[in-house]
Amino acid sequence: VKEEDLIAYLLSQKGQKALDEGIGDDCAILVGKGGYTLLTTDALVEGVHFDRRYFSAYFLGRKLAVVNLSDMAAMGGCPQAALLTLGLPSPPEPAWVQEFFQGLLSRLGEFGAKLVGGDTVRNPGGIFLNLSLVGHATWAPVRRDKARPGEIIFVSRPLGASAAALELLQKGVSCPDPLIQAHLDPEPELLLGQALAQKQLISALIDISDGLALDLKRLCRASGVGAILFEESIPFHPLLSGLSLEAPPLHYALFGGEDYALLFTSPPASQDQLTNLTSSLGRILFPVGRICAETGLWLKTRHGDQIPLDAKGFDHFAFGHKPSS
Amino acid sequence: VKEEDLIAYLLSQKGQKALDEGIGDDCAILVGKGGYTLLTTDALVEGVHFDRRYFSAYFLGRKLAVVNLSDMAAMGGCPQAALLTLGLPSPPEPAWVQEFFQGLLSRLGEFGAKLVGGDTVRNPGGIFLNLSLVGHATWAPVRRDKARPGEIIFVSRPLGASAAALELLQKGVSCPDPLIQAHLDPEPELLLGQALAQKQLISALIDISDGLALDLKRLCRASGVGAILFEESIPFHPLLSGLSLEAPPLHYALFGGEDYALLFTSPPASQDQLTNLTSSLGRILFPVGRICAETGLWLKTRHGDQIPLDAKGFDHFAFGHKPSS
Numbered sequence: 093v094k095e096e097d098l099i100a101y102l103l104s105q106k107g108q109k110a111l112d113e114g115i116g117d118d119c120a121i122l123v124g125k126g127g128y129t130l131l132t133t134d135a136l137v138e139g140v141h142f143d144r145r146y147f148s149a150y151f152l153g154r155k156l157a158v159v160n161l162s163d164m165a166a167m168g169g170c171p172q173a174a175l176l177t178l179g180l181p182s183p184p185e186p187a188w189v190q191e192f193f194q195g196l197l198s199r200l201g202e203f204g205a206k207l208v209g210g211d212t213v214r215n216p217g218g219i220f221l222n223l224s225l226v227g228h229a230t231w232a233p234v235r236r237d238k239a240r241p242g243e244i245i246f247v248s249r250p251l252g253a254s255a256a257a258l259e260l261l262q263k264g265v266s267c268p269d270p271l272i273q274a275h276l277d278p279e280p281e282l283l284l285g286q287a288l289a290q291k292q293l294i295s296a297l298i299d300i301s302d303g304l305a306l307d308l309k310r311l312c313r314a315s316g317v318g319a320i321l322f323e324e325s326i327p328f329h330p331l332l333s334g335l336s337l338e339a340p341p342l343h344y345a346l347f348g349g350e351d352y353a354l355l356f357t358s359p360p361a362s363q364d365q366l367t368n369l370t371s372s373l374g375r376i377l378f379p380v381g382r383i384c385a386e387t388g389l390w391l392k393t394r395h396g397d398q399i400p401l402d403a404k405g406f407d408h409f410a411f412g413h414k415p416s417s
Numbered sequence: 418v419k420e421e422d423l424i425a426y427l428l429s430q431k432g433q434k435a436l437d438e439g440i441g442d443d444c445a446i447l448v449g450k451g452g453y454t455l456l457t458t459d460a461l462v463e464g465v466h467f468d469r470r471y472f473s474a475y476f477l478g479r480k481l482a483v484v485n486l487s488d489m490a491a492m493g494g495c496p497q498a499a500l501l502t503l504g505l506p507s508p509p510e511p512a513w514v515q516e517f518f519q520g521l522l523s524r525l526g527e528f529g530a531k532l533v534g535g536d537t538v539r540n541p542g543g544i545f546l547n548l549s550l551v552g553h554a555t556w557a558p559v560r561r562d563k564a565r566p567g568e569i570i571f572v573s574r575p576l577g578a579s580a581a582a583l584e585l586l587q588k589g590v591s592c593p594d595p596l597i598q599a600h601l602d603p604e605p606e607l608l609l610g611q612a613l614a615q616k617q618l619i620s621a622l623i624d625i626s627d628g629l630a631l632d633l634k635r636l637c638r639a640s641g642v643g644a645i646l647f648e649e650s651i652p653f654h655p656l657l658s659g660l661s662l663e664a665p666p667l668h669y670a671l672f673g674g675e676d677y678a679l680l681f682t683s684p685p686a687s688q689d690q691l692t693n694l695t696s697s698l699g700r701i702l703f704p705v706g707r708i709c710a711e712t713g714l715w716l717k718t719r720h721g722d723q724i725p726l727d728a729k730g731f732d733h734f735a736f737g738h739k740p741s742s
Contacts, residue, residue, distance in 0.1 A: 114533070114534070115533055115534060116534075117534075119534065120498060120500070120533030120534040122497065122498055122533070122551070124449070124451055125450050125451035126449055126450035126451060129454070129551070131498060131500055131533060131534055131549075131551060132500070132534060133500040133501075133502055133534065133535060133536050133547075133549055134502075134536050135502045135504065135536050135538045135547070137504065137538050137539065137540050137541075139541050140538060140539045140540070140541070141538075172447065173445065173447055173456060175445070175456055175457070175458040175549050176458075177458055177459075177460045177502075177547045179460065179462065179545060181542075208440055208445030208447070208456060209440060209441075209442075209444065209445040209456055209457060209458065210458060211458050211459050211460050211547075213460045213462050213465060213466070214462065214465045215462050215465070215540070215542060215543075215545055216462075216464050216465070216542045216543065217506075217540060217541045217542015217543060218540075218541060218542060220504060220540060220545050222458075222460070222502045222536075222547045224456075224458055224500050224549035226447070226454070226456060226551065
């Protein structure tokens with residue numbers, strides 16, 4: 093049973109309407125008098141998402157915030173309030189708890205969100221962290237289901253650093269600080285997501301939590317389209333080239349996950365305005381491919397071949413028991 | 418580290434305002450244009466809150482809904498949307514998942530709430546279920562911090578059935594169906610909570626999740642008051658008298674927990690209106706004591722003694738490792 097199957101089951105139930113409510117998107121959407129309310133929830137589990145050998149309480153707090161803030165960014169919403177469920181295997185060290193809260197509150201506060209409630213429980217198997225995040229938007233949130241053939245596919249920054257760092261951290265070998273930071277303390281793209289949504293220059297938006305290939309596949313499936321990625325255009329972190337990794341850098345950029353970059357589509361006619369907007373934010377975008385009508389995912393290699401891309405990515409049950417991204 | 422300590426720490430952080438936001442109450446409160454938004458979250462963990470020997474997937478789904486719906490009832494709010502985090506130790510049986518969702522959706526739907534999103538993760542130690550519930554109210558939510566000396570303390574129904582059933586279920590001995598139902602499928606008091614909040618006849622409101630004594634202590638501490646309970650007035654489920662239990666029925670009513678009855682305070686001057694309101698709902702209320710100015714909790718026994726009441730109740734870390742209420 094995969095998350096997609098559960099969502100499909102859920103949508104088959106009476107009274108559930110996917111399109112109005114963002115079910116299966118990065119956030120659920122409630123339409124109210126003062127605009128849109130956005131809801132998301134994400135968990136981090138010890139031994140599955142992290143290992144305490146390399147993850148301190150402070151950075152766990154920050155990352156728990158970021159994985160949820162990134163879902164808010166992926167709708168173009170503004171974070172507002174959070175609820176924490178803290179599951180701990182045994183009575184916790186006060187210092188651990190304090191550092192965890194410092195991390196969590198620092199990241200939430202940076203983007204205007206407050207921790208307003210929660211639950212603390214014992215979880216015999218290890219640390220289980222869950223955050224639910226409520227946000228709002230006065231503009232229409234950007235869903236993942238409106239990509240159209242001919243549109244350009246963008247990512248908001250180079251990919252692969254987080255997954256490469258995870259490999260090195262798990263091996264216990266040295267890893268450059270910028271890569272470690274990409275894994276322990278990634279940057280959520282809230283300002284960019286909000287600007288893109290507000291200006292209505294993009295058609296579909298998602299964040300890359302499980303790898304470019306898998307998250308693009310999700311965007312395409314929701315939109316009923318396909319996509320071609322151009323190998324030469326896919327940006328990966330420059331430090332990846334000099335490292336001794338198990339796979340080439342492109343692998344981490346396509347399949348690594350936990351990048352928390354934004355992935356979105358935009359019509360060719362909007363390109364000038366899009367460039368103006370991102371320049372004004374001091375950002376550059378990376379065009380990585382094109383949406384096509386035929387469903388499926390392809391990689392156009394640097395040699396000009398077009399090969400089907402198997403959208404591997406992180407699935408908790410498909411990937412077995414090793415700690416993974 | 419208890420939940421109360423974490424809340425106290427949280428409130429000590431910059432930018433956190435307890436009174437406006439309901440932090441530490443059954444729900445957090447966000448004030449918006451269209452009224453009040455209410456937020457709550459609650460988890461159920463295998464081996465801590467339940468045991469699969471006696472808890473089916475269907476009733477787990479229903480109970481996960483109820484523990485959160487009861488927090489909404491305890492503010493007088495109307496449930497609207499829920500987010501589920503489903504942590505499972507191994508690839509789940511499709512039948513188990515389907516029955517769990519049937520239970521969850523049936524209880525949420527009964528009270529007008531939809532499941533709009535969630536996260537599925539692997540949790541090596543066992544099943545970890547978390548629900549976050551969003552609700553609203555056009556009237557002011559009732560907090561737990563406004564009880565005043567001289568007010569009457571009420572509970573909304575007889576207590577102790579859930580805790581007594583848990584004891585028998587854990588022993589594997591037979592238990593009357595109404596008691597089993599009180600533990601597996603308790604009734605959240607949403608209609609009563611909403612009516613009490615809307616009519617403004619009560620001063621402080623909480624639900625009994627960890628036992629009358631402990632939840633009354635919480636209400637008193639938040640309000641800066643004390644309370645006297647009258648032994649002869651405390652209602653317990655009539656079936657408790659005929660059972661072979663480890664403690665007398667009063668013990669389960671005072672300390673048992675998981676009743677999900679409402680506990681509230683009301684000024685003497687409001688009693689006629691309160692009686693009219695509850696009659697119109699076909700309900701009766703149980704006056705169990707009085708709020709006093711001196712902080713502390715006392716039991717006035719049937720012999721006329723007034724003894725200090727040690728507010729035992731469920732604390733995950735204080736109670737050690739046995740599955741408990």
